[in-house]
Amino acid sequence: MCLTCLLIAVVLFVADADQCQWGKFGQNCERNCSCNCALVKNNTAKHCNKTSGECSEGCLPGWCGTDCKKTCSVNCLNQICNQHNGYCTLGCQENYTGPLCYIAKDFSNPDACKCDSSETYLAVALGxxxxxxxxxxxxxxxxxxRRRPTYTKKPNKNPVLEALRPQPGIELEDVPTT
Structure with missing residues (x-):
């Protein structure tokens, strides 16, 4: 019986050595998890990895990083971003763009931003x-x-002109005169 109690005590000691209390981490569980770690579902406690301190349930809205100590861009919609890379999950505020919403949209030429779709359709149709x-x-x-007729120079077939034209082999003296 005493052997069973000793075995149970060793198992509990080893199991307890692998875990820290909720909200603690470190080799001897002496460090606190970040205040910005999200609460464990259906619990009021925070949990993080015993070795690294990475928040197990992610970060509270507005925070990012493995230990949730970096803030999301103030230009993220609802200040919600990806825990690991800080990219704005829901998109950017109206005047900003980019994955981190730090790039301000250029409004130096307000007319360049206006585009009437009817003008675009008209330009395409005319093109x-x-x-x-x-x-x-x-x-x-x-x-x-291709359809144009081709003209070749035809010899003149006027009978009067043909009679006046000298014939080969006939001399002018051979022509009878009337």
Whole structure:
């Protein structure tokens, strides 16, 4: 019986040595988990890795980093970001962009930001019509050139002129005169 009690005491001591109390970490469990660690579900305590202090349940909104000691960008929507890389999870405030929402949008030229969709559609339609006109003109020119009759110079077949033209092998003296 005493052996059983001793065995149970050793098991409890070894099991307890691998864990710290909730909210503590370190080799001897002397350090406190970050105040910014999220609470364990259905509990009022925080938990972190015994060795590294990394928050087991993630960070409270507005905090990031393995130990939740870095703040999310103030430009993140609802100041919520990814615990590991700090990227804004829900996107950026209205005037900011980028994964960390630190890049301010350029509003130095307010007209450049305005875009009327009807103007865009009109420009595209006019561009398409111009392109179709050019294609149509090229097709018409090609067809016109191919259908154009080719002219060859035909000899003059006027009988009067033919009679006056000297014939090969006949001399002028041989022609009868009336």
């Amino acid at each position: 398409v019509l111009a392109l179709l006109n050019v294609i149509g003109a090229v097709v018409w020119c090609v067809r016109f050139i």
